[in-house]
Amino acid sequence: MKRSNAQKLKDALEEDIINGRLLPGDKLDHDALAEKYNVSRTPIREAVQQLVVSGLVIVKPKKGTFVAKVGFDQLIEMFEVMAELEGMCGRLAARRIQPSELERLRTALERCEDRDVMSDPDEYYYENEEFHSCIYDASHNGFLASEARQLKQRLKPYRRLQLQARNRVSNSAAEHRRIYDAIASGNELEAERALKEHVLIQGTRFSDFVSQIRKFGHATPATA
Amino acid sequence: MKRSNAQKLKDALEEDIINGRLLPGDKLDHDALAEKYNVSRTPIREAVQQLVVSGLVIVKPKKGTFVAKVGFDQLIEMFEVMAELEGMCGRLAARRIQPSELERLRTALERCEDRDVMSDPDEYYYENEEFHSCIYDASHNGFLASEARQLKQRLKPYRRLQLQARNRVSNSAAEHRRIYDAIASGNELEAERALKEHVLIQGTRFSDFVSQIRKFGHATPATA
DNA sequence: GATAAATCTGATGTATACATCATTAGCCTT
DNA sequence: AAGGCTAATGATGTATACATCAGATTTATC
Numbered sequence: 077m078k079r080s081n082a083q084k085l086k087d088a089l090e091e092d093i094i095n096g097r098l099l100p101g102d103k104l105d106h107d108a109l110a111e112k113y114n115v116s117r118t119p120i121r122e123a124v125q126q127l128v129v130s131g132l133v134i135v136k137p138k139k140g141t142f143v144a145k146v147g148f149d150q151l152i153e154m155f156e157v158m159a160e161l162e163g164m165c166g167r168l169a170a171r172r173i174q175p176s177e178l179e180r181l182r183t184a185l186e187r188c189e190d191r192d193v194m195s196d197p198d199e200y201y202y203e204n205e206e207f208h209s210c211i212y213d214a215s216h217n218g219f220l221a222s223e224a225r226q227l228k229q230r231l232k233p234y235r236r237l238q239l240q241a242r243n244r245v246s247n248s249a250a251e252h253r254r255i256y257d258a259i260a261s262g263n264e265l266e267a268e269r270a271l272k273e274h275v276l277i278q279g280t281r282f283s284d285f286v287s288q289i290r291k292f293g294h295a296t297p298a299t300a
Numbered sequence: 301m302k303r304s305n306a307q308k309l310k311d312a313l314e315e316d317i318i319n320g321r322l323l324p325g326d327k328l329d330h331d332a333l334a335e336k337y338n339v340s341r342t343p344i345r346e347a348v349q350q351l352v353v354s355g356l357v358i359v360k361p362k363k364g365t366f367v368a369k370v371g372f373d374q375l376i377e378m379f380e381v382m383a384e385l386e387g388m389c390g391r392l393a394a395r396r397i398q399p400s401e402l403e404r405l406r407t408a409l410e411r412c413e414d415r416d417v418m419s420d421p422d423e424y425y426y427e428n429e430e431f432h433s434c435i436y437d438a439s440h441n442g443f444l445a446s447e448a449r450q451l452k453q454r455l456k457p458y459r460r461l462q463l464q465a466r467n468r469v470s471n472s473a474a475e476h477r478r479i480y481d482a483i484a485s486g487n488e489l490e491a492e493r494a495l496k497e498h499v500l501i502q503g504t505r506f507s508d509f510v511s512q513i514r515k516f517g518h519a520t521p522a523t524a
Numbered sequence: 525g526a527t528a529a530a531t532c533t534g535a536t537g538t539a540t541a542c543a544t545c546a547t548t549a550g551c552c553t554t
Numbered sequence: 555a556a557g558g559c560t561a562a563t564g565a566t567g568t569a570t571a572c573a574t575c576a577g578a579t580t581t582a583t584c
Binding site: 306 | 566567568569570575576577
């Protein structure tokens with residue numbers, strides 16, 4: 077299919093933000109972008125507006141548009157909601173998952189537990205996504221899945237930097253195992269609880285991380 | 301503050317959709333709107349794009365843009381998520397509500413139970429909103445509150461038509477009482493449960509209603 | 525009468541020019 | 555030097571013209 081410049085632009089900027097090439101607080105100058113991508117302000121404008129809606133950028137009227145710098149408190153709030161959505165996915169998945177889906181989930185689980193994968197944060201990050209994505213789909217609530225993915229997207233710029241916490245990967249993998257068992261055995265409440273906690277721990281880790289930064293004052297966010 | 305035409309347009313269209321002046325499936329012709337509101341296609345375009353993101357309208361490429369006709373299944377999915385979000389608000393509210401907020405909630409509750417209010421669906425609809433809005437705020441999670449409001453907005457075109465179900469108003473008011481008691485007494489789980497159910501019942505009523513329509517084939521949706 | 529090519533039309537995306545408004549920077553007055 | 559007025563700048567919103575593309579329609583041909 078044919079994608080407009082505005083769409084490509086939006087994706088490109090989104091990528092840049094998520095991958096840390098654009099940092100929270102950075103300015104998005106329309107004219108500069110127009111020149112960089114050789115397009116007029118129109119598609120830039122549209123792309124930016126979409127990003128505003130998605131929450132990744134904000135505009136300060138008459139000041140310019142900037143990569144959203146989500147406040148610490150709001151970040152916690154967002155993790156709280158993310159945990160609830162993931163928990164819900166888990167609960168529904170435990171009830172509704174199909175054999176083929178369970179198979180896919182098990183594969184994802186095993187990849188997460190692979191020694192080679194666990195030793196490479198980027199690799200693990202990817203397999204982790206797959207694991208959670210399986211659960212979204214297995215909830216058999218497409219709307220929920222899309223909301224969860226959207227919120228996760230919005231949190232990405234902040235999540236990447238806490239996978240490096242000490243032991244986080246091996247703990248995460250262990251939690252996956254418990255989540256898988258609960259879903260496989262149809263234990264709705266346990267699946268919900270385990271997933272909720274799994275996400276909330278991320279939030280906690282994250283807030284630890286932020287405290288560290290504030291205390292020692294370096295380690296630019298989102299810089300791998 | 302100064303609002304752009306595009307913003308006003310967006311609000312106007314949103315209103316029209318929510319209040320049933322524009323029905324699901326109706327076409328939004330850019331040129332027609334441009335003429336009607338005496339603006340160029342540019343602000344129309346922007347307004348429409350925002351509505352697309354919010355899910356109220358969809359564009360069929362090269363066919364035109366239309367008021368979203370949410371499928372029955374997706375509607376159920378949306379109610380499921382709405383119930384979860386409301387339940388979460390209730391749970392958090394039961395834990396975090398402040399005296400002044402509880403006061404406001406009690407006032408809202410009493411309004412909902414007022415005989416005059418209960419006899420007027422529009423009136424009740426309004427007070428019902430206030431009641432739920434109190435709970436959103438009392439969750440002390442601004443992000444959650446805004447997500448809940450947004451989803452509620454998206455469901456509005458479909459909710460209004462099920463308040464007319466037999467006894468729905470008095471049942472709803474009774475449920476409010478139980479919700480209030482749970483929150484007031486700090487019973488998190490009961491608050492969550494009661495609110496979830498309260499919303500899910502709406503979904504059920506709604507699906508009953510749709511079945512009716514399908515069987516007897518009239519009663520245009522969103523026609524008060 | 526059916527099918528395929530040509531054309532028409534409407535929808536969409538983009539460029540560009542312009543208008544407006546707020547903030548900033550600079551200048552003037554006191 | 556402080557206050558405040560004014561011009562300059564930059565951000566934003568809008569109008570308009572144009573380009574393109576896909577679906578719909580017509581026409582031509584068999």
